[in-house]
Amino acid sequence: MELPVFYAKGLSPEAASYTMDEPTSKHCVQVLRRENGQQVLLANGIGQKFTAVITDDNRKRCTVQIQQQETVPAPTPQLHIAIAFTKNASRMEWFLEKATEIGIQSIIPLITHRTEKEKFKTERLENILVSAMLQSQQYYLPQLAAPTAFEQLVQQHQAVQRFIAHCLPDQKTPLQEVMLPGKDTLLLIGPEGDFTPEEVVAALAKGFQPVSLGNTRLRTETAGMVGAVLMKMS
Amino acid sequence: MELPVFYAKGLSPEAASYTMDEPTSKHCVQVLRRENGQQVLLANGIGQKFTAVITDDNRKRCTVQIQQQETVPAPTPQLHIAIAFTKNASRMEWFLEKATEIGIQSIIPLITHRTEKEKFKTERLENILVSAMLQSQQYYLPQLAAPTAFEQLVQQHQAVQRFIAHCLPDQKTPLQEVMLPGKDTLLLIGPEGDFTPEEVVAALAKGFQPVSLGNTRLRTETAGMVGAVLMKMS
Numbered sequence: 068m069e070l071p072v073f074y075a076k077g078l079s080p081e082a083a084s085y086t087m088d089e090p091t092s093k094h095c096v097q098v099l100r101r102e103n104g105q106q107v108l109l110a111n112g113i114g115q116k117f118t119a120v121i122t123d124d125n126r127k128r129c130t131v132q133i134q135q136q137e138t139v140p141a142p143t144p145q146l147h148i149a150i151a152f153t154k155n156a157s158r159m160e161w162f163l164e165k166a167t168e169i170g171i172q173s174i175i176p177l178i179t180h181r182t183e184k185e186k187f188k189t190e191r192l193e194n195i196l197v198s199a200m201l202q203s204q205q206y207y208l209p210q211l212a213a214p215t216a217f218e219q220l221v222q223q224h225q226a227v228q229r230f231i232a233h234c235l236p237d238q239k240t241p242l243q244e245v246m247l248p249g250k251d252t253l254l255l256i257g258p259e260g261d262f263t264p265e266e267v268v269a270a271l272a273k274g275f276q277p278v279s280l281g282n283t284r285l286r287t288e289t290a291g292m293v294g295a296v297l298m299k300m301s
Numbered sequence: 302m303e304l305p306v307f308y309a310k311g312l313s314p315e316a317a318s319y320t321m322d323e324p325t326s327k328h329c330v331q332v333l334r335r336e337n338g339q340q341v342l343l344a345n346g347i348g349q350k351f352t353a354v355i356t357d358d359n360r361k362r363c364t365v366q367i368q369q370q371e372t373v374p375a376p377t378p379q380l381h382i383a384i385a386f387t388k389n390a391s392r393m394e395w396f397l398e399k400a401t402e403i404g405i406q407s408i409i410p411l412i413t414h415r416t417e418k419e420k421f422k423t424e425r426l427e428n429i430l431v432s433a434m435l436q437s438q439q440y441y442l443p444q445l446a447a448p449t450a451f452e453q454l455v456q457q458h459q460a461v462q463r464f465i466a467h468c469l470p471d472q473k474t475p476l477q478e479v480m481l482p483g484k485d486t487l488l489l490i491g492p493e494g495d496f497t498p499e500e501v502v503a504a505l506a507k508g509f510q511p512v513s514l515g516n517t518r519l520r521t522e523t524a525g526m527v528g529a530v531l532m533k534m535s
Contacts, residue, residue: 161395168523170515203517243534281404281533283437289402296530299515300477 070118071099072204074197075109078117084132085109085119092129095121107131110201112208114139139206142170144227145251146298149175149220150291151258154183160195162288166209167199169295173210179217181260187214217255217266221273226253230278231270232290234261242278242294246301254278254298256291304352305333306438308431309343312351318366319343319353326363329355341365344435346442348373373440376404378461379485380532383409383454384525385492388417394429396522400443401433403529407444413451415494421448451489451500455507460487464512465504466524468495476512476528480535488512488532490525 073091087095095101102124109117109131116139119131148171152159166174176187192211200208227250230242234257246252255262255270262270271277280293307325321329329335336358343351343365350373353365382405386393400408410421426445434442461484464476468491480486489496489504496504505511514527 165523165526168517168519169527170517203519205517241534283402283404283439285402285437289399292399292526293403293530296527297534300475300531 070106070108071095071101072108072110072201074201075111075117078109078111078115080115080136080138082133084122084130085117087129087131089127092125092127095129096124096126101129106134109133110206112197112200112206114141114206116206142172142205142207144249145172146295147171147173147175147224147226147251147253148256148291148295148298149177149215149224149253150256151177151179151182151287152185152187152214153259153287154185156185156188158286158288160192162291163192163195163209163211164199165292166295167196167205168203169292170203170205170299171209171295172207173212175212175220176214177217177220177255178214179258179266180263181258183258217262218269220255221270221275224253226251228252229255229270229273229275231255231262231267231275232278232280232294233257233267234284235264235267237267237277239277239279242280242297243301245276245278246298248301252298254294256287256294259287304340304342305329305335306342306344306435308435309345309351312343312345312349314349314370314372316367318356318364319351320362320364323361326359326361329363330358330360335363340368343367344440346431346434346440348375348440350440375441376406378483379406380529381405381407381409381458381460381485381487382490382525382529382532383411383449383458383487384490385411385413385416385521386419386421386448387493387521388419390419390422392520392522394426396525397426397429397443397445398433399526400529401430401439402437403526404437404439404533405443405529406441407446409446409454410448411451411454411489412448413492413500414497415492417492451496452503454489455504455509458487460485462486463489463504463507463509465489465496465501465509466512466514466528467491467501468518469498469501471501471511473511473513476514476531477535479510479512480532482535486532488528490521490528493521
């Protein structure tokens with residue numbers, strides 16, 4: 068039977084033992100009924116996978132002894148999505164879960180001319196990323212960047228391939244036709260109401276390639292998810 | 302400015318006028334504040350797009366005069382997804398919305414050995430399909446089939462290309478590599494816990510090709526959505 072995997076934030080590859088935080092301890096001991104002597108897996112979200120045995124099945128501070136540690140190779144290429152968050156928080160939370168499951172390495176909330184002002188419940192969003200990472204059996208936690216202004220990102224991001232998905236009637240190529248496999252990639256997804264023409268022009272001037280994500284009009288979070296699939300599967 | 306599009310179920314191409322149902326009338330007259338003399342678009346979900354003018358802005362029975370009718374070409378190829386619904390209804394509702402936005406033509410709830418018994422709120426699901434069709438500016442409503450037993454579907458479905466996405470360690474090819482563009486296609490997506498080996502064998506015996514949807518473990522609804530993107534973009 069598959070061993071359960073728990074998140075062990077900050078757990079160092081050299082550690083000999085680890086004590087889970089309270090929610091994780093509760094999940095392990097109370098919900099999954101794990102007891103002393105039983106094995107579990109731990110993921111620190113930066114590539115290490117630990118096999119451990121429970122030495123104190125305390126429901127608030129479950130402690131385990133590390134038996135074995137392996138480093139999972141980092142996913143390549145690095146895939147980044149910068150997306151204008153919608154005012155509907157649950158749709159963006161859904162996007163974070165799906166982008167993580169699909170295997171995107173970083174998500175950058177994009178502040179655009181038409182972006183709704185929005186407070187981020189960062190801890191809640193981090194928990195969504197962690198659950199999705201564990202659920203999809205990955206060992207690298209996607210990075211959730213601080214909200215970044217469009218101009219700043221377009222000026223500074225260093226990805227080898229850079230794309231902007233917009234709905235203006237300009238010439239665009241389907242993402243899957245221009246995406247070169249194996250290269251670090253950034254995709255920009257606009258807000259409801261799209262990027263402004265000025266934003267699109269600014270991105271093209273910086274060498275972004277304009278792409279389309281199919282022939283239907285997609286919601287912001289759907290566009291992000293479609294882009295994630297097309298980047299990952301190229 | 303873009304005209305709003307409303308769903309006009311059963312509206313015949315020959316009709317000269319149409320009276321919206323109560324929720325649609327309320328949306329048109331009360332929410333969007335449309336008045337007599339203003340134009341709206343109507344979609345009957347089977348390919349006809351109507352331009353009409355409001356002649357009675359009654360908030361319960363809004364009536365319009367049809368000015369013009371055009372038939373939008375049917376999408377080809379026909380893409381079908383048969384998916385084992387999870388017990389979490391909101392995840393399947395989410396899948397229906399996304400599959401519609403992406404442009405899938407039919408969704409078949411699949412009853413498998415490991416499918417949770419589940420009642421469908423058919424009317425609620427139909428409304429999700431309608432909203433997603435209108436929102437994504439399409440004119441064909443995806444068909445939501447009656448729940449179908451795995452054996453029956455595998456025996457009877459006539460799609461030219463037929464794929465089964467499963468997690469058993471057998472030989473599988475990434476869907477995007479075997480999918481031939483332009484052909485009617487059916488993709489089977491299993492339940493939480495996957496298809497049984499017997500179900501996979503039965504499908505292969507009927508000529509289904511085993512496919513993978515990437516190298517991470519996906520939730521049922523995520524797998525369905527990833528499959529939808531890969532079929533649509535091939």
